[in-house]
Amino acid sequence: MSVLHLRVILAAMQCVRCVTFAAACGARNPGAGQNRMIEVTGRPLNMHNGPGIAPPEEALRPRAWRPGIAWQLGVAFVGVALLAAVANFAVQRTISITTTRVLPGEAATLRAPSLHRVPAPPPMPPAAPVAPVSEDGRAAPLLLERLTDTVLAGSGLPVQERTQRTSDAASQLRDMLARLHRSPSHVEAARRAGEHLIESEAARRKAFEEHVEVMAELGDRFQAARRSLKSWIRTSQALAQAEQLFQDLRQQSRVLRDDEYTAPELGQLAALEAQFGAMLVSEERALVRAAGSLWHARTSADLELLRALRGRILQLDAQRAEVRPQFEKSVASLRAELLRPAMARRGNAARTADPKVEVAVPPPLIATPPWELGSFRTHEQAVDEGIAPSGLAWLSGGVLALLLLVSVVTVRSILRPVQRLVAATQRIAQGETGVRVAREGSREMDRLATAFNRMAAELETAQAVARNYQQRLEARVVERTRQLQYQADHDSLTQLPNRRQLFEQLRSALARCSQGEGRAGLFFIDLDNFKTINDGRGHGFGDRVLVAVAERLAATMNGRGMAARFGGDEFVVLVEAQDGVQQLGEAGTSLVQAFHRPLHLDGRELLVSVSVGAAFYPEHATGAESLLSAADAALFRAKAMGRSQLAVFTPELLEDAAARFTTEQALRHAVERGELELLFQPEVDLARLEVGVCEALLRWRQPDGKLLGPEHFLRIAEESGLIVEINDWVLRAAIAAAARWHRQGHARLRVAVNATSRQLSDPEFARRVAGLLLEHEVPAGLLEIELTETVLQTGSSTIAGLRRLHEIGVTVALDDFGTGYSSLASLEQLPLHRVKLDRSLIAGIDSSARSAAIANAIIQLCFDLGVQVTAEGVERPEQLAALRDSGITLQGFLLARPLAEAQVDEAVRRLPELLQSLLLATTPATNLAGAHVPAAAVASRQRRRLSAIRTR
Numbered sequence: 001m002s003v004l005h006l007r008v009i010l011a012a013m014q015c016v017r018c019v020t021f022a023a024a025c026g027a028r029n030p031g032a033g034q035n036r037m038i039e040v041t042g043r044p045l046n047m048h049n050g051p052g053i054a055p056p057e058e059a060l061r062p063r064a065w066r067p068g069i070a071w072q073l074g075v076a077f078v079g080v081a082l083l084a085a086v087a088n089f090a091v092q093r094t095i096s097i098t099t100t101r102v103l104p105g106e107a108a109t110l111r112a113p114s115l116h117r118v119p120a121p122p123p124m125p126p127a128a129p130v131a132p133v134s135e136d137g138r139a140a141p142l143l144l145e146r147l148t149d150t151v152l153a154g155s156g157l158p159v160q161e162r163t164q165r166t167s168d169a170a171s172q173l174r175d176m177l178a179r180l181h182r183s184p185s186h187v188e189a190a191r192r193a194g195e196h197l198i199e200s201e202a203a204r205r206k207a208f209e210e211h212v213e214v215m216a217e218l219g220d221r222f223q224a225a226r227r228s229l230k231s232w233i234r235t236s237q238a239l240a241q242a243e244q245l246f247q248d249l250r251q252q253s254r255v256l257r258d259d260e261y262t263a264p265e266l267g268q269l270a271a272l273e274a275q276f277g278a279m280l281v282s283e284e285r286a287l288v289r290a291a292g293s294l295w296h297a298r299t300s301a302d303l304e305l306l307r308a309l310r311g312r313i314l315q316l317d318a319q320r321a322e323v324r325p326q327f328e329k330s331v332a333s334l335r336a337e338l339l340r341p342a343m344a345r346r347g348n349a350a351r352t353a354d355p356k357v358e359v360a361v362p363p364p365l366i367a368t369p370p371w372e373l374g375s376f377r378t379h380e381q382a383v384d385e386g387i388a389p390s391g392l393a394w395l396s397g398g399v400l401a402l403l404l405l406v407s408v409v410t411v412r413s414i415l416r417p418v419q420r421l422v423a424a425t426q427r428i429a430q431g432e433t434g435v436r437v438a439r440e441g442s443r444e445m446d447r448l449a450t451a452f453n454r455m456a457a458e459l460e461t462a463q464a465v466a467r468n469y470q471q472r473l474e475a476r477v478v479e480r481t482r483q484l485q486y487q488a489d490h491d492s493l494t495q496l497p498n499r500r501q502l503f504e505q506l507r508s509a510l511a512r513c514s515q516g517e518g519r520a521g522l523f524f525i526d527l528d529n530f531k532t533i534n535d536g537r538g539h540g541f542g543d544r545v546l547v548a549v550a551e552r553l554a555a556t557m558n559g560r561g562m563a564a565r566f567g568g569d570e571f572v573v574l575v576e577a578q579d580g581v582q583q584l585g586e587a588g589t590s591l592v593q594a595f596h597r598p599l600h601l602d603g604r605e606l607l608v609s610v611s612v613g614a615a616f617y618p619e620h621a622t623g624a625e626s627l628l629s630a631a632d633a634a635l636f637r638a639k640a641m642g643r644s645q646l647a648v649f650t651p652e653l654l655e656d657a658a659a660r661f662t663t664e665q666a667l668r669h670a671v672e673r674g675e676l677e678l679l680f681q682p683e684v685d686l687a688r689l690e691v692g693v694c695e696a697l698l699r700w701r702q703p704d705g706k707l708l709g710p711e712h713f714l715r716i717a718e719e720s721g722l723i724v725e726i727n728d729w730v731l732r733a734a735i736a737a738a739a740r741w742h743r744q745g746h747a748r749l750r751v752a753v754n755a756t757s758r759q760l761s762d763p764e765f766a767r768r769v770a771g772l773l774l775e776h777e778v779p780a781g782l783l784e785i786e787l788t789e790t791v792l793q794t795g796s797s798t799i800a801g802l803r804r805l806h807e808i809g810v811t812v813a814l815d816d817f818g819t820g821y822s823s824l825a826s827l828e829q830l831p832l833h834r835v836k837l838d839r840s841l842i843a844g845i846d847s848s849a850r851s852a853a854i855a856n857a858i859i860q861l862c863f864d865l866g867v868q869v870t871a872e873g874v875e876r877p878e879q880l881a882a883l884r885d886s887g888i889t890l891q892g893f894l895l896a897r898p899l900a901e902a903q904v905d906e907a908v909r910r911l912p913e914l915l916q917s918l919l920l921a922t923t924p925a926t927n928l929a930g931a932h933v934p935a936a937a938v939a940s941r942q943r944r945r946l947s948a949i950r951t952r
Helices: 003-028 069-092 135-152 159-179 185-227 233-257 263-282 284-291 293-339 389-429 443-489 499-515 530-537 539-557 581-594 624-641 651-673 714-720 723-743 765-776 796-807 825-829 839-843 849-865 877-883 901-921 935-951
Strands: 100-102 358-361 377-381 519-527 561-567 570-577 599-601 604-606 610-617 646-648 676-685 690-701 750-754 783-788 811-817 834-837 868-871
Touching: 069 389, 135 159, 135 185, 135 293, 159 185, 159 293, 185 233, 185 284, 185 293, 233 263, 233 284, 233 293, 263 284, 263 293, 284 293, 389 443, 443 499, 499 519, 499 561, 499 570, 499 624, 519 530, 519 539, 519 581, 519 624, 530 539, 539 561, 539 570, 539 581, 539 599, 570 581, 581 610, 581 646, 610 624, 624 646, 624 651, 651 714, 651 723, 676 723, 676 901, 690 723, 690 901, 714 723, 723 750, 723 765, 723 783, 723 901, 750 811, 765 783, 765 796, 783 796, 796 811, 825 849, 834 839, 834 849, 839 849, 849 868, 877 901
Parallel strands: 610 646, 690 750, 750 783, 783 811, 811 834, 834 868
Antiparallel strands: 358 377, 519 570, 519 610, 561 570, 599 604, 676 690
16 A cells, blocks of 8 residues: 555544544533533523523424434545545556665665666765754743643642743743644643633632631630520530530531542531531520520521532532543643654655656655654655646545535534533523523434423423422411410410510510609419319319419400419519509509409309519619519518408518528528427326327527527428428437337337328328338337328328328327317318317316316317327416316426427426326316316226227
């Protein structure tokens, strides 16, 4: 095959490869030549279809058959093959070419082809000296390396300086390539890709610095919130959990420092952001209480900013990953261009001696760069016997024209549809979902446009569904926000304003009153005996009572004031008046009188009374909290006055409240420090002349040594809840004392302990008593539980507790009998062993016939029922004389005062003698009515009493 034949075939193959490469590049990168990323900007949306953008109905219409890319390239290849065959036929008629290399200084004999005998040519002229490598040839690779280092390794320089250096290097490199006869087409692409890579790297660095700054601001905000924390324990825990989540997020965000992160690391970072966001939403109320609503709002905004910055960093990393291969490809193309040698210039034709024969030395098939040339010179000479050189030139031109036409048509059929797809994609990215692309170009681009239009239609449908869902979601959020706001300001049960809303309204009212002549009144309301309603009818019924009370308060105010639920069964009413204190007093009276009428609940009438405490601004207080404290103190006074009362604040009430508070705190410390003591007052049996019971009496020893009785602190202990701990201590100490007496030889000496309704209603009380008796090894019969008649009014749970005590062998005594709601039926129904007559009956037994008759009747009734009797308050010999023949047990200062435990043993031993001497000093036996009682009658009574006791 001849050299010219090979040259034509290689040129055709090169053209086909260029066309194929251009088509592939156009399909992969429609925006090639621009080398920039498509970013969604904030420009206004264009709702009209641009050039080449078909309306939706036309885009979905079927089109006629169109040739594909493979078909077009196949036609081009067939055409080039045909032209190559024609060129081959033409070259076959061309004579052979003889090439001779001549060394410098030597002669080469060129021989003609065998068809003609050609005489030997004259000696060839000496070869011209080889030109040295130019300065541009050596500097171009260095300049290319500087361009590459500026783009890829110049991150320490400012962006403007790096961009300027890149531009300068590209400009110089373009000039050098022009002087070296190289193609500068890749220089511009390398410059644009390099500048884009520099800008992306700078933007990425800026986004990461902003990410770090936001993290630092969040950390400072958490530190400030922790320093200023003034909340409850739960709120503090919520803030600590949020800070721990933030620290984990801050640690994980360090993976964004460079682009060498992995997908699991990014997933963990996104998960931590989601957990932190969920924490801000779920614990919003606790965090707002701990650090404030402004702190919560800024923290939420910073979290959204962190998410946006993370997305920006990932987007910039993706841009860099896409642009960098383009830059490296352009640099590789430039480096290959620099290594390609320039085309060797044709030498002058060497004439032979025969003018009919023209000998030429053709150029080498692979060009050699100037700096690699040796000391050779080539000469080419052609002899054409068939087609003239002009015909071959026309043939080559036809091949180039056909290839150019095929290339233009192919590139146009790919590039224009791709550009329209890019434009439609940008418009969809900007929110215009009704865009469709016209179906034109090659068959592959037609199918691509069809798929794109189908995707756009589905996207439009999905966005419509998303918009509908978003609208419904926003409506639900608005409604839920309104509900939450209402719940934050109102009580969930009564729908009245709650404590938070009360304080806001109260501060506003005080501010208005401070600017004018008006007055503000605050009424603290508490339901009387509401605990009885809850215990008797259940908490559900109690809730309905609270709702009815709230409705009655709202109807009573009727726009004159605001009623709010403060908590539990406590309500607060705020009233503003212009006429002074008198109008406020009338409002308080109307509140009390409003509950004189019964409430209607579940088809029945329920009478509920209220106690009201009132405080007025500015007479009683000038602040919201102080005014509420004053009203609370007045309420305490109203409850002490009885049910359904109105009490107005006085300064003495605050002093009493302060004293109660001081007493309560001191009582708490007294329990802890063991300042409580038990004194024991003996009870002497007249029938046996011995001490049978010692009543345990609680005393509180003050720092000055003075002992306080229970009347000074027991009510405060019940209100504060300390009564439970005190009762438990009294029971344990009394049983321990009985155990010590039992070991000292007093086998029949019992200890009496007062019990409250709270203890008796506890199902575990009897079991605890049994456990203490077993622990101290005390027989159950040596413990006596005393209870007052008021305890019996608490219900069946108390009676059940008494029966449980009776079952384990503990005796039960009814204290203060004859006062209050004394009921003779209780003597028959309750498991009683002893009845203690109140001191009010014994006080006038020696001077009042009525008192003596009542006491005599009770004693006789108890004896007939087999119940022992104890008379309290025996303090005078006359009282002893009136009771000497009754055969009951006596207790009083005349016989013994309350004693310490260490004095009980001696008192038990001497009291029989003391009682006997007192009995001898009294007058002869008379009955309680003052008549003489025969000794036989007294003995008979005592025998009946002892028989009843033995029977029990």
